Amino acid sequence: MEEHFIRTYxxxxxxxxxxxxxxxxxxxxxxxxxxxxDDTFRNIHYFVLHVSNIFKFIQPNSKELEFSKFRMKSLRxxxxxxxxxxxxxxxxxxxxxxxxxxxDSWIINSEAHNLADKNIGNVKSIDGLSSTxxxxxxxPDTKILTFNHTExxxxxxxxxxxxxxxxxxxx
Numbered sequence: 485m486e487e488h489f490i491r492t493y494x495x496x497x498x499x500x501x502x503x504x505x506x507x508x509x510x511x512x513x514x515x516x517x518x519x520x521x522d523d524t525f526r527n528i529h530y531f532v533l534h535v536s537n538i539f540k541f542i543q544p545n546s547k548e549l550e551f552s553k554f555r556m557k558s559l560r561x562x563x564x565x566x567x568x569x570x571x572x573x574x575x576x577x578x579x580x581x582x583x584x585x586x587x588d589s590w591i592i593n594s595e596a597h598n599l600a601d602k603n604i605g606n607v608k609s610i611d612g613l614s615s616t617x618x619x620x621x622x623x624p625d626t627k628i629l630t631f632n633h634t635e636x637x638x639x640x641x642x643x644x645x646x647x648x649x650x651x652x653x654x655x
Contacts, residue, residue: 501649510527533580541555600618607635622638627639
């Protein structure tokens with residue numbers, strides 16, 4: 485692939501890293517009130533979108549077009565230390581993207597229909613709820629986001645962005 489095109493991809497990846505860093509830093513800010521809770525979950529969403537865009541640039545899934553695979557190979561030749569992350573770590577993007585389907589699933593499958601959403605703290609902090617009734621919970625101590633009873637490490641995703649940045653900048 486021509487150097488010009490690789491530079492274009494790298495510029496876009498660095499833009500996504502910058503967006504992810506800004507959102508992550510906002511997530512780390514202390515939560516004081518209900519508005520801060522809304523802002524935290526909004527920034528988690530932004531963070532996940534930025535990280536998933538980085539992931540798609542350098543680790544397209546097997547169902548992607550052949551050109552996506554060519555792009556990945558070209559980037560990895562030029563930047564051989566680009567990190568890899570388990571695809572399951574980034575599936576959180578799908579939960580945000582298909583939010584309506586997650587609500588549908590809760591309506592269909594929940595027995596008690598108690599919805600605990602946008603919680604800050606330990607996912608088990610509310611007694612008596614089924615795991616399917618916890619929708620979005622963020623634990624600032626562990627940096628774990630639980631979405632629809634699946635745990636995702638925001639810390640791990642942040643590390644992935646920093647490793648990507650290092651691989652590009654130290655080239």
